[in-house]
Amino acid sequence: MDAEAQESFREFVANRSSALLKTAVLLSGGDRHAAEDLLQNALIKAAGRWHRIDEPEAYVRQILYRQQVSRWRLKWPRRELSVAEPPEASPDADALSAAELRVVMRGALARLTARQRTVLVLRYFEDLPEADVARLLGCSVGTVRSTTHRSLARLRALAPELAALGRGDGAQPRSRDFSPVEVRP
Structure with missing residues (x-):
């Protein structure tokens, strides 16, 4: 060079x-x-x-x-992810809720398989269309769709608390600017 x-x-x-x-x-x-x-x-x-x-x-x-x-x-054994607990009291409740949501989201993503996590990151974080994800991963568009569907379902099952954190007073959905995945109760 x-x-x-x-x-x-x-x-x-x-x-x-x-x-x-x-x-x-x-x-x-x-x-x-x-x-x-x-x-x-x-x-x-x-x-x-x-x-x-x-x-x-x-x-x-x-x-x-x-x-x-x-x-x-290669199917390497999964390693456990350890994260620090968020502080109990915060002057800004919205900032705490956002931090809690990020911690829960990171933990839930870590508990997905690497394939599921990769598909979700490419689709929602990188905002790539299904065809591009399929091309990058060397699979069909149908595989991307089904993996995305199963990954979101597993994410919801692994972290049901995401639905509770995503609502302010329980009535109105809060903004999810920091969340790459739509979470439904």
């Missing part, structure tokens, strides 16, 4: 690594260490072909998705 390409790669990593890490964390079920490994491996692969890449972010994201697919195909 020449000096100009090296500088371009460093600039890309400095500017886009935090956004790519967020995607990697979601793909890895909230395991930040696994996400960092996933991103690091993707960046290493991208660095080797840097001079041939037209759209670096799309290229690295595709590497992330494919590596995650490879990981869940």
Whole structure:
């Protein structure tokens, strides 16, 4: 890699690594260490072909998705995710509710299979159409649809408290800007 390409790669990593890490964390079920490994491996692969890449972010994201697919195909044993408890009292009840919802959502996503989690992240976090998800994962659109349906149903079963956290006074649904999945009671 020449000096100009090296500088371009460093600039890309400095500017886009935090956004790519967020995607990697979601793909890895909230395991930040696994996400960092996933991103690091993707960046290493991208660095080797840097001079041939037209759209670096799309290229690295595709590497992330494919590596995650490879990981869940290996059927590694699942690791338990430990998270800190949110504080009991908060001056801002809405902020606490949002934090609780994020903790519950992360825990529920971590309890899904890697395949289910990957499909939900691609569909709802990355906002990709079913056809693009199918192309990225190397499966049919019908498989994406059925996996999405089963994943959402399992997410609702794993975390029924999401429905309770999603409502303010029990009457009106609250905003779910921070939630990539629609949760129904």
